[in-house]
Amino acid sequence: MRSIRALMAIAVCTWLLSGCTAGGGHMSVDAAGLTQEDVARMSLHEEFDRYHEHYERMQQVLAAAQHRVHDSEWRWVGGDRVPGIGGDGVVPLVGSTTENSYDQRTSRVWSSPGAGSDRRELRAMIDYFEDQGWPWRERTLGKNHDVWAVTDDGWHIQYLIVSNGNHALTIYSELFWTNDGLELTEAVGGRNDGEYPEESLPGEFPPFPKWSDPIIRPPKT
Numbered sequence: 001m002r003s004i005r006a007l008m009a010i011a012v013c014t015w016l017l018s019g020c021t022a023g024g025g026h027m028s029v030d031a032a033g034l035t036q037e038d039v040a041r042m043s044l045h046e047e048f049d050r051y052h053e054h055y056e057r058m059q060q061v062l063a064a065a066q067h068r069v070h071d072s073e074w075r076w077v078g079g080d081r082v083p084g085i086g087g088d089g090v091v092p093l094v095g096s097t098t099e100n101s102y103d104q105r106t107s108r109v110w111s112s113p114g115a116g117s118d119r120r121e122l123r124a125m126i127d128y129f130e131d132q133g134w135p136w137r138e139r140t141l142g143k144n145h146d147v148w149a150v151t152d153d154g155w156h157i158q159y160l161i162v163s164n165g166n167h168a169l170t171i172y173s174e175l176f177w178t179n180d181g182l183e184l185t186e187a188v189g190g191r192n193d194g195e196y197p198e199e200s201l202p203g204e205f206p207p208f209p210k211w212s213d214p215i216i217r218p219p220k221t
Contacts, residue, residue, distance in 0.1 A: 028093055028094040028095050028096075030093060030101070030174070030175055030176045030177045031054075031091075031103075031154050031173050031174035031175060031176050032050070032054070032176060034176075034177060035177070036095070036100070036177050038177075039177040039178065039179060040179060042179065044179075044180075044183055044184070044187055045211055047178060047179065047184055047187075048184070048187050048188065048211055049211070050176075051083065051104075051176075051184065051188060052208050054104055054173060054176065055080075055081065055104065055208055056208070057153070057155070058080075058104050058105075058106055058155065058171050058173065059106070059203070059205055061151060061155045061157065061171050062106055062108065062169065062171045062202075063202045063203035065125065065128065065157055065159070065169055065171075066108065066169060066202035066203075067202050067203075068124055068125060068127075068128040069124045069125055069128075069159070069167070069169075070110045070167070070202075071201070071202065072110070072201070073110070073199040073200065073201060074108035074109060074110045074169075074199065074200060074201075074202065075108065075109045075110065075111075075198065075199050076107075076108060076196050076197060076198060076199065076200065077107045077108070077109060077168075078107070078196075079192075079194060079196045080104075080105065080106035080107075080196075080205075081188060081189070081192050081206075081208060081209070082185055082188055082189040082192060083102035083103070083104065083178075083181065083184055083185050083188060084102055084103040084104060084105055085098050085102070085103075085181070086098055086099075086100065086101030086102040086103060086175055086176075086178070086181055087101060087175075089101075089103045089172075089173075089174050089175040090103075090156050090172045090174060091174045091175070093174070093175040093177075096175050096177075098181060099180065099181050099182070100177060100178060100179070100180075100181065101175045101176060101177055101178060101181065102175070102176055102178055102181055102184065102185075103172065103173050103174065103175050103176065104172075104173040104176075105170060105171060105172045105173065106170070106171050107168060107169065107170040107171075108168075108169050108200075109166050109167065109168045109169075110166075110167050111164075111165050111166050111167070112165050112167060113164070113165035114165065118161070119138075119140070119145040119161065121145075121161045121167065122138060122145055122146075122147045122159060122161060125147055125159040126138070126147055129147070129149040129157075132149075132151070132152075133152075134149040134150060134151055134152070135149065135150055136148060136149040137149075143163040144160060144161060144162050144163055145160075145161045146158055146159060146160040146161065147159050154173070154174050155171055155172070155173060156171070156172040156173075156174070157169070157170075157171055157172075158170045158172070186215075188209065190215040190216055191209035191210070191211075191213040191214070191215060191216065192209050192216070193206075193209075193216070
């Protein structure tokens with residue numbers, strides 16, 4: 001039988017991991033390990049800078065995965081500098097809504113028409129995931145195939161092989177807390193020129209706007 005001391009240790013660890021307060025309330029931590037109380041102490045400028053840090057990390061995760069399967073041009077499928085709508089992310093965040101949370105994601109596509117939807121085309125990405133020691137899962141979706149993994153710092157990677165020969169790579173964040181989703185969107189999108197290339201090499205993307213940049217209305221994605 002476990003000793004009382006061991007049981008108490010387990011109980012303390014469980015309490016700490018659950019994010020409970022001494023008063024019994026629950027503090028949900030976001031993808032960066034922050035609570036709503038932590039974020040409530042931030043100014044909009046600080047939130048903007050925090051968002052920028054996440055954006056740069058997202059691009060790093062994307063580029064590293066791109067390099068493992070295709071070093072040439074990738075097509076963009078839209079802009080990626082403005083916060084995504086929160087409340088419903090790849091991983092639930094207790095208490096999150098469209099007003100108090102956001103996520104980030106970015107996608108690129110390259111084509112290999114001769115490959116069709118051969119699931120063996122996933123192998124290079126699976127090897128990359130295994131080299132990193134990340135958990136992964138593979139799926140078959142009709143004629144298409146994909147593989148998912150999660151990085152050590154919580155970014156979700158999906159690599160999709162479509163029957164027309166398109167290879168789509170998407171990076172998803174989990175949810176982040178914000179004091180006001182609309183204000184943050186305006187702060188980022190309002191300084192964004194909305195320009196992005198049709199194609200780019202891995203690691204290439206337009207510079208993120210600076211806080212000192214003028215506000216453009218309406219915000220551009």
